[in-house]
Amino acid sequence: MRKGSGVDLFEITGGNRLRGSVTIGGAKNAALPIMAAAILVEGETVLEQVPDLADVRQMQVLLQRLGVHCERDAQGAMHLRVEDESNTHAEYDLVSKMRASVCVLGPLLAKRKRARVSMPGGCAIGDRPINLHVQGLEAIGAEYELLNGDVVLKAKRLTGAEMFLGGPFGSSVTATANVMMAATLAEGRTIIECAACEPEVVDLADFLNACGARIQGHGTPHLVIDGVPKLTGVQHRVIPDRIEAGTFMIAAAITNGDLELPGARVDHLLAVVDRLRQIGVIVERKDGGVEVSSARRLEPTQITTQPYPGFPTDLQAQVMALLCLADGNSVITEKVFPDRFLHVGELSRMGAQLRKEGPTVTVEGIKRFVGAPVMASDLRASAALILAGLIAKGTTRVHRVYHIDRGYERFEEKLSSVGAHIRRLPE
Numbered sequence: 001m002r003k004g005s006g007v008d009l010f011e012i013t014g015g016n017r018l019r020g021s022v023t024i025g026g027a028k029n030a031a032l033p034i035m036a037a038a039i040l041v042e043g044e045t046v047l048e049q050v051p052d053l054a055d056v057r058q059m060q061v062l063l064q065r066l067g068v069h070c071e072r073d074a075q076g077a078m079h080l081r082v083e084d085e086s087n088t089h090a091e092y093d094l095v096s097k098m099r100a101s102v103c104v105l106g107p108l109l110a111k112r113k114r115a116r117v118s119m120p121g122g123c124a125i126g127d128r129p130i131n132l133h134v135q136g137l138e139a140i141g142a143e144y145e146l147l148n149g150d151v152v153l154k155a156k157r158l159t160g161a162e163m164f165l166g167g168p169f170g171s172s173v174t175a176t177a178n179v180m181m182a183a184t185l186a187e188g189r190t191i192i193e194c195a196a197c198e199p200e201v202v203d204l205a206d207f208l209n210a211c212g213a214r215i216q217g218h219g220t221p222h223l224v225i226d227g228v229p230k231l232t233g234v235q236h237r238v239i240p241d242r243i244e245a246g247t248f249m250i251a252a253a254i255t256n257g258d259l260e261l262p263g264a265r266v267d268h269l270l271a272v273v274d275r276l277r278q279i280g281v282i283v284e285r286k287d288g289g290v291e292v293s294s295a296r297r298l299e300p301t302q303i304t305t306q307p308y309p310g311f312p313t314d315l316q317a318q319v320m321a322l323l324c325l326a327d328g329n330s331v332i333t334e335k336v337f338p339d340r341f342l343h344v345g346e347l348s349r350m351g352a353q354l355r356k357e358g359p360t361v362t363v364e365g366i367k368r369f370v371g372a373p374v375m376a377s378d379l380r381a382s383a384a385l386i387l388a389g390l391i392a393k394g395t396t397r398v399h400r401v402y403h404i405d406r407g408y409e410r411f412e413e414k415l416s417s418v419g420a421h422i423r424r425l426p427e
């Protein structure tokens, strides 16, 4: 059986300081929309540094069903080429397993004039509406219909328009990606205000521009896209994963260790570096990466998650584990997914003192975590439980680690290589 495809658990014996070097891989959240963008492109797209993850394999299956030939070469580069444009339906069995499947909506609409994508529904981190995706695509000329729980969008032609794409919690990463991808082939100019500024959106725009698109303002909330008649495939290297890098930075800090992280882009992690330095972690830029160490008990702090360049929601659970061991009370407020707190109950089973009120958790500093059996609920929450296990007294068993396999490449191997006692076992 392929590693990570069954039901596994991680057994961790806590107490080791992590020391050494971990190379950061390609960004999942950049690779997935760029893979979907291959639907727009004529000729071959070659993507380097696509991480080998369950979510990436899932996107490959979806694209193959949508007529995109998709395979890795011996060096690991991914080759994508559209072979059949007849299918425009992303079905429930695939979309329900991976929310990023929604990234095919804009490309299918723009290239094949019709897109039918099963509504992704909620998930462990709360409601995940797609109203902004639909609103933005309607603004450039799509007609919307809800059919048997599927979003159906049609348009004979797309026409550039000006729009505000913010929701109650600010910009949306994948809605910006979807509208930007569709607008590359629309007639005329599209302006998106309140566009997401995440580095993954910038990487997607860089890829599309290399294919012939005319996008300006990526990385700012004011995105301008001038439509072009066609896009042509290119070779592109996916940016490093800032969430994987941030997780290993926290792993170094929580174990009072010292990790070099080649590939980590400090410029994508400024809010995280700022908070870590503020609590006493030493973070130094290295040529092509970063070194993180911590030799003492950390100070408490306040953290509010926000869209980029604010502190990422995808590191909220991990930093909560870290602040549990600070010398005093910290406050964490979640402003992107206000219900994203399933890890609170599990960290409490390991001795954390956490008080949740609405979207805010007060974290009381404790001396140590105590190993326990705990349940992973979503990708980043699972990482937080593993981090806590690394420093816990005794043994921690983290169940349902398929969540980890969705988004961290060879996580236990990378941790073991720098001194962690962690092993994968069948349930």
Ligand code: UD1
Pocket (backbone or CB within 6 Å): 029, 030, 032, 099, 100, 127, 128, 129, 130, 131, 132, 133, 134, 167, 168, 169, 170, 171, 172, 173, 174, 175, 200, 313, 314, 336, 337, 338
């Ligand atoms: C992406 C990331 C995910 C990360 C999240 C926030 C990918 C594949 N996933 O998810 O890892 O946690 O950004 O950084 O890149 N919203 C609406 N209406 C919409 C869309 C979103 O109200 O149509 C709300 C969401 O409920 C949430 C907020 O906007 O409160 C931000 O979500 P969004 O940026 O869309 O997250 P994703 O793109 O799904």
